[in-house]
Amino acid sequence: MSQKVEIYDTTLRDGAQGPRIKFSSEDQLRIVRALDDFGVHYIEGGQPGSNPKAAELFERTRDMKLKQAKMAAFGSTRHPRAAAEDDPNLKALLDAGTEVVTIFAKSSPLHAREVLRVTLEENLVIIEDSVEYLRSQKRRVFLDAEHFFDGYYEDSEYALTVLETGARAGAEILVLCDTNGGRLPWEIATAIRAVRARLPDTPVGIHTHNDAGCGVANTLSAIAEGAVQIQGTINGYGERTGNANLVTAIPAVQLKMGIAMVTPEQLAGLTHLSHLVAELANMSPRESDPFVGRDAFTHKGGMHADAVAKVKHSYEHINPSLVGNRTHISVSEVSGRSSLLQKAAEFGIDLERDTPQTRQILKRIKELENEGYEFEGADASLELLMRKATGRYRTFFTLHGFRTSVETRDARQPSLSEATVKLELPDGTKMHTAAEGEGPVDALNNALRKALQNTYPELKTVHLEDYKVRILDGQAGTRAKTRVLIESTDGEDSWDTVGVSENIISASYQALVDSIEYKLLRERGHEG
Numbered sequence: 380m381s382q383k384v385e386i387y388d389t390t391l392r393d394g395a396q397g398p399r400i401k402f403s404s405e406d407q408l409r410i411v412r413a414l415d416d417f418g419v420h421y422i423e424g425g426q427p428g429s430n431p432k433a434a435e436l437f438e439r440t441r442d443m444k445l446k447q448a449k450m451a452a453f454g455s456t457r458h459p460r461a462a463a464e465d466d467p468n469l470k471a472l473l474d475a476g477t478e479v480v481t482i483f484a485k486s487s488p489l490h491a492r493e494v495l496r497v498t499l500e501e502n503l504v505i506i507e508d509s510v511e512y513l514r515s516q517k518r519r520v521f522l523d524a525e526h527f528f529d530g531y532y533e534d535s536e537y538a539l540t541v542l543e544t545g546a547r548a549g550a551e552i553l554v555l556c557d558t559n560g561g562r563l564p565w566e567i568a569t570a571i572r573a574v575r576a577r578l579p580d581t582p583v584g585i586h587t588h589n590d591a592g593c594g595v596a597n598t599l600s601a602i603a604e605g606a607v608q609i610q611g612t613i614n615g616y617g618e619r620t621g622n623a624n625l626v627t628a629i630p631a632v633q634l635k636m637g638i639a640m641v642t643p644e645q646l647a648g649l650t651h652l653s654h655l656v657a658e659l660a661n662m663s664p665r666e667s668d669p670f671v672g673r674d675a676f677t678h679k680g681g682m683h684a685d686a687v688a689k690v691k692h693s694y695e696h697i698n699p700s701l702v703g704n705r706t707h708i709s710v711s712e713v714s715g716r717s718s719l720l721q722k723a724a725e726f727g728i729d730l731e732r733d734t735p736q737t738r739q740i741l742k743r744i745k746e747l748e749n750e751g752y753e754f755e756g757a758d759a760s761l762e763l764l765m766r767k768a769t770g771r772y773r774t775f776f777t778l779h780g781f782r783t784s785v786e787t788r789d790a791r792q793p794s795l796s797e798a799t800v801k802l803e804l805p806d807g808t809k810m811h812t813a814a815e816g817e818g819p820v821d822a823l824n825n826a827l828r829k830a831l832q833n834t835y836p837e838l839k840t841v842h843l844e845d846y847k848v849r850i851l852d853g854q855a856g857t858r859a860k861t862r863v864l865i866e867s868t869d870g871e872d873s874w875d876t877v878g879v880s881e882n883i884i885s886a887s888y889q890a891l892v893d894s895i896e897y898k899l900l901r902e903r904g905h906e907g
């Protein structure tokens with residue numbers, strides 16, 4: 380298809396409106412870099428007129444060497460009672476110093492009359508003035524037609540007149556917004572057809588929200604009708620239920636509609652981009668996310684796993700490597716030998732179907748599962764187990780024990796936790812290290828790292844992302860056990876480990892040690 384579509388990211392403006400989302404200035408810069416690397420065409424940095432942090436971001440990105448992305452400043456049209464050249468908001472937009480300025484205009488009579496409190500005629504003059512003024516100051520102007528679709532279904536003639544006014548005044552593109560996120564794909568399509576019939580020479584873009592669960596569907600519908608710019612956020616972050624999720628929309632447009640927006644190499648960075656932004660937003664990546672989620676290509680149970688092993692695409696809608704993801708096979712009691720072999724292959728370990736070694740590993744997994752281990756959510760522990768069984772393993776440290784203590788002086792105050800570990804390094808050095816922490820597990824984690832990180836500095840980047848505790852029912856005659864699942868990350872990748880014990884601290888300790896061993900094996904290999 381010859382249609383050229385560009386990506387306009389608004390993670391730093393609309394995305395940052397999301398509940399619980401907050402980016403520091405440093406986070407913002409890292410996101411700008413990552414979006415540029417990925418191949419995003421425009422990055423909306425925020426509203427400099429009302430947000431000093433946005434003004435600062437434009438200041439800091441002005442001299443940044445971006446490969447191709449252009450920063451865009453965002454703001455409103457002029458105030459109803461101010462001349463464009465005296466309007467503080469337009470001035471802030473110009474001061475941002477960006478080549479592209481995006482302004483939003485009311486395109487629904489309801490919003491013009493009731494919210495902006497101007498007549499419909501005045502609204503058109505405001506839009507015309509604002510666009511013309513920004514054009515006269517040599518800016519490229521993108522016009523966001525706010526509430527466009529609601530406006531179109533309220534009074535199509537007026538909504539189209541707003542667009543016409545913007546185009547005549549010099550707006551480069553008319554971005555049609557489903558601001559309340561309540562429209563459905565065919566409503567989007569019908570309205571865009573009308574716009575393109577009326578204004579065949581002005582490009583249109585699409586900006587949707589996900590309130591009806593159609594953010595991405597509406598975006599794709601707009602592209603099918605000829606829209607040439609998609610606006611959205613990474614991971615769909617945004618107010619209420621969020622914006623159109625670019626992480627879903629981009630591969631759908633590129634792989635399914637056949638419209639290339641970024642290079643194949645850049646597209647393969649999608650999973651990384653999604654996880655990086657989640658990390659900076661301090662949100663856990665959603666495992667069920669299309670394309671990039673951990674479960675997006677996970678196959679459970681013997682039969683699917685077997686089929687996927689034979690014909691890769693039999694249960695996969697795309698090749699996961701195209702978006703930087705991979706196939707996961709989840710091993711559990713219900714799955715058969717072929718799942719295990721597949722899992723081993725995923726880890727880069729060759730196992731043959733009918734060898735004593737394979738039987739031995741299967742037997743060991745069964746035993747551990749009976750004790751309460753569950754490897755479905757703990758790939759890294761499973762990989763370690765297979766590595767140990769097949770000799771693809773080496774010892775980075777030998778543990779000689781640990782101790783934790785919790786001291787509470789006043790029940791209303793946080794208690795003080797301390798841990799000590801004793802371990803031995805391969806060169807014979809004995810470490811005996813103590814550390815404090817928020818709770819005994821945190822203290823233990825700190826003590827382990829303190830003992831190891833001079834020898835293995837890569838451990839400094841590792842931190843715990845998630846910690847889950849499950850109390851398992853005691854079976855007849857046994858005491859209840861605790862299963863701990865830990866998710867660790869180094870900012871690039873994340874991995875899960877498991878520990879089981881009658882004691883929560885011991886279970887946590889096993890999972891922590893597995894996590895550290897896994898990281899070291901991956902960084903340094905098993906031949907040292």
Ligand SMILES: [Zn+2]
Nearest residue numbers: 393558586588
């Ligand atoms: Zn929006």
